[in-house]
Amino acid sequence: MRILIADDHPIVRHGLKQVLAADPSSVVVGEATNGDEALEMARKLEWDMAIFDFSMPGRSGLDLLGDIKKEFPGRPVLILSMHSEDVHGSRVLRAGGAGYITKESAPQELTTAVRKVANGGKYVSSSLAEILASECSSDPQKALHEKLSDREYRVMWLLATGKQISEIAKEMGLSPSTVSTYRTRILRKLGLSSNAALVHYAVRHQLVG
Amino acid sequence: MSDLAQVAGVERAAHVAPQGGEAEGGAPGLAKAKILLVDDEPKSLFALQQLLATLEQNLMIAQSGEEALRLALKNDFAVILLDVRMPGIDGFETARLIRARDRSKSTPIIFLTAAADEMTSMFRGYEVGAVDYLMKPVVPEVLKSKVAVFVELFRKSERLRESEDKLRRLAAHLISVREEERAHIAREIHDELGQVLTGLKMEVSWLAKRLKDKPLIEKTDSMCAMIDSTVQTVRKIATGLRPEMLDDMGLVAAVGWQAKEFQKRTGIRCRAKLPAETKFDIDVSTTMFRIFQEILTNVARHSRATRVDIELTLGAEQIGLEVSDNGVGIQDNELHARKSLGLLGMQERALLFGGDVRISGSPGHGTRVSVTIPLSRKPK
Numbered sequence: 001m002r003i004l005i006a007d008d009h010p011i012v013r014h015g016l017k018q019v020l021a022a023d024p025s026s027v028v029v030g031e032a033t034n035g036d037e038a039l040e041m042a043r044k045l046e047w048d049m050a051i052f053d054f055s056m057p058g059r060s061g062l063d064l065l066g067d068i069k070k071e072f073p074g075r076p077v078l079i080l081s082m083h084s085e086d087v088h089g090s091r092v093l094r095a096g097g098a099g100y101i102t103k104e105s106a107p108q109e110l111t112t113a114v115r116k117v118a119n120g121g122k123y124v125s126s127s128l129a130e131i132l133a134s135e136c137s138s139d140p141q142k143a144l145h146e147k148l149s150d151r152e153y154r155v156m157w158l159l160a161t162g163k164q165i166s167e168i169a170k171e172m173g174l175s176p177s178t179v180s181t182y183r184t185r186i187l188r189k190l191g192l193s194s195n196a197a198l199v200h201y202a203v204r205h206q207l208v209g
Numbered sequence: 210m211s212d213l214a215q216v217a218g219v220e221r222a223a224h225v226a227p228q229g230g231e232a233e234g235g236a237p238g239l240a241k242a243k244i245l246l247v248d249d250e251p252k253s254l255f256a257l258q259q260l261l262a263t264l265e266q267n268l269m270i271a272q273s274g275e276e277a278l279r280l281a282l283k284n285d286f287a288v289i290l291l292d293v294r295m296p297g298i299d300g301f302e303t304a305r306l307i308r309a310r311d312r313s314k315s316t317p318i319i320f321l322t323a324a325a326d327e328m329t330s331m332f333r334g335y336e337v338g339a340v341d342y343l344m345k346p347v348v349p350e351v352l353k354s355k356v357a358v359f360v361e362l363f364r365k366s367e368r369l370r371e372s373e374d375k376l377r378r379l380a381a382h383l384i385s386v387r388e389e390e391r392a393h394i395a396r397e398i399h400d401e402l403g404q405v406l407t408g409l410k411m412e413v414s415w416l417a418k419r420l421k422d423k424p425l426i427e428k429t430d431s432m433c434a435m436i437d438s439t440v441q442t443v444r445k446i447a448t449g450l451r452p453e454m455l456d457d458m459g460l461v462a463a464v465g466w467q468a469k470e471f472q473k474r475t476g477i478r479c480r481a482k483l484p485a486e487t488k489f490d491i492d493v494s495t496t497m498f499r500i501f502q503e504i505l506t507n508v509a510r511h512s513r514a515t516r517v518d519i520e521l522t523l524g525a526e527q528i529g530l531e532v533s534d535n536g537v538g539i540q541d542n543e544l545h546a547r548k549s550l551g552l553l554g555m556q557e558r559a560l561l562f563g564g565d566v567r568i569s570g571s572p573g574h575g576t577r578v579s580v581t582i583p584l585s586r587k588p589k
Contacts (some may be wrong), residue, residue: 009404015411022418055400061457082403083453084444087466091458103407104440107414107433150478150516150535157476173513173537209473 001026001118002046006038007053007080012103016051016080019110026114035059039067047075049098049118051110054081054088061088062095069096076117080106085128093132099123134206144190145205152189155182159195160202241267242287242360247277247303248321249295253345257290260349266360274298274306281307286316287363288356290343293322293330301330301337308338317359321345381561388495391450399447403440410436455498459488460528463498464521467505471517475509477534481519489528493582496562497528500555504532504578507551512536512576527564527584533577539570555580 003026007013010033017028030045032038035058042050050068054061068077076098081088084102092100098117101109105125113123124132134143148156151172158168165183169176192198202208244266248254254270261268269284271277274297277289289307293300300320307313317340322330331342341355410433417429447453454463461483468479488494501519508514514536522529543549552568559566564582 009400009408011408012404012411015408015415018415019411055453055457082399082407082444086469087454088457103403104410104437106407107411153478154476154515161476171513172515207473208476209470 001114002029002048003027003114004030004032004038004041004045004047004050005052006032006035006041006050006056008033008056009053012053012080016106016110019107020114023111023114035064038064042068042072049075049114050077051114052077052079054079054083054092062091065092065095065097076120078110078113078117078123085125086131089128090132093122093124100128101125130204130206143205145201145207147189148186152182152186155179156186156190156198157202157207159183159186160199160208162199241265242363243267243269243284244356244360245269245271245277245280245284245286245289247271247274247290247295247300248292249273250292253292253321257347257352260347260352261356264353264357264360274300274303277303278306281310281313281316285312288317288319288359290319290321290356291339293320293334301333304334304339305337317341317362319343319355319359321347377557377560380557384558384561388451388499392456395447395450395453398443398450399453403443403447406436406440406443410440452498455494456491459486460494460497461486461521461523463494464501464519464530467498467501468517468519471505471509477508477514478516479519480516481521483519483521484523487523489523489584493528493562493584496558496564497530497580497582500558500566500580501530501532503551503555504580507549508532508534508536508576511539514575525584527581530580531577533575535575538572538574539568539576540572544568544570 001023003020005013005016005020005028007016013031013033017031020026020028029047030041032041033056035052035056038050038052038056039059041047052060052064052068056064059067065077065079068075077096078099078101079088079092079097080101080103082103085100089100099113099122101113101123102125109123109125116123145153145156154172155168158171163171165176165179168174169179172179174182187193187198190198190201192201244261244264246254246257246261246268247270248257249272251272254272258268258270266287269280269286271280274295277291278298281289291300291304295303298306300322304318304320307316307318318338319341320331320334320339321343322334323345334342343352343355413429413432413436417426417433420426420429452463452466454466465481465483468481471477472479505517508517512534514534517532517534520529520531522531544552552566555566559580559582562582564580567579568576570576
């Protein structure tokens, strides 16, 4: 597996090579320090896969990805980024990227991703998969929390962030008994039985942050 | 001259040198105020000029209503002295026409009239915008002090306008400096600090793979976890200063992202109606984005809303943003009290680009904020 890497930070390139070296079947054939250089190397060198930083000086991000995909449509490009997955993740995949990995998870995920992508697949980390799932959970199977009314949703959120009934009542200008009624209705609608389950639900669906 | 000093204001009079009264009119650094004298008789004009010469202002003369109108079109006068009886357009008509123009709609006019003209004409004069009347023959001291009052008034409003303008420019400057600084710090933190942490993580991971000793592996694992959480913090700080989305993907994406973040952070449901993602002028985008953030901050702080509806529209000539919530509704007195610097800040930011912020609310029916910013105009 001949790999082209591009990152403007020497320390990251060094780290990447170290991580990739763990797999003897892969070899780094080119190291670009910015987007334009990456494109140039892609044209000159023989390579099977590219690993690019999302933000580099000059051409970068989705623009660079688009250019590479246009000239080398069949070859996988993995995008590494300092930005979290919810910012660029799904855009990168839609633009033809073979995978999106945040830099801090590179040591654990990069070799798996490289192997996966080399066989023509796409690499999606578990946290990105959650985001993608929530993005396409549109009408047909509406997420349960989408069925809550606006007020129920807010009460649910306040409960999920650990607020007491009395605090919620004060915050929302309602009586505590009304809030309790809301709580019962929310738990029923979400099919849950306790506050703990509610917290778990909210975290799993990334409703709290 | 000493009576003039009194008129000009105690403050100023205190600085007048005892022997020289000239200081009043020609204070250093101040342009002379323009005074227009209108009379069809050259003799009267000459007399007025002589009388007012001691004020050391810029005296302009006109011998007819037409001439006066022409001059009023091109100049801002501190005061106009207008003879009532003139052939052609008389004084009243001239005054009416002068006051009808936007530029001169509040220019003070003093009518000069022969005593024989009596009360009826005086009333007519006030109707067309006279601020005062002087009977001919004019008493020199009275004329001079009246004119001096208007000169002073003119100067004061000029100074007020200047300082308003200065404050506005200063505010604009501060806004752009702060924005640049935030962008710079965000980039430094995110790129430099973030990348080094990434490198560090890779080094520690490399080390971890070569360790056999269980306690040592536990140490490197906890180091990795610490680095991860530090990266998260760095990311949070950088995004808080300036979301990278705005620069990478443009306003539309940034608004969508911010709306989602807001919902996650407050539990207030956000529904955003957004146009297709495009990028346009980054300064306009930044302005709109910051205003949007301020609106959301206000929603979270004051509204008790459970829902926010956002609509961003992208026209050929302007971008529009509508944010409405279902909260308690901003009260008119809150709006007018202008206590909220946040609201003022939004307005100033929009104004900088020739834009506009409108806020309306009614108790129990939520608050609605509409922002429009033209795309073509760059700030002054």
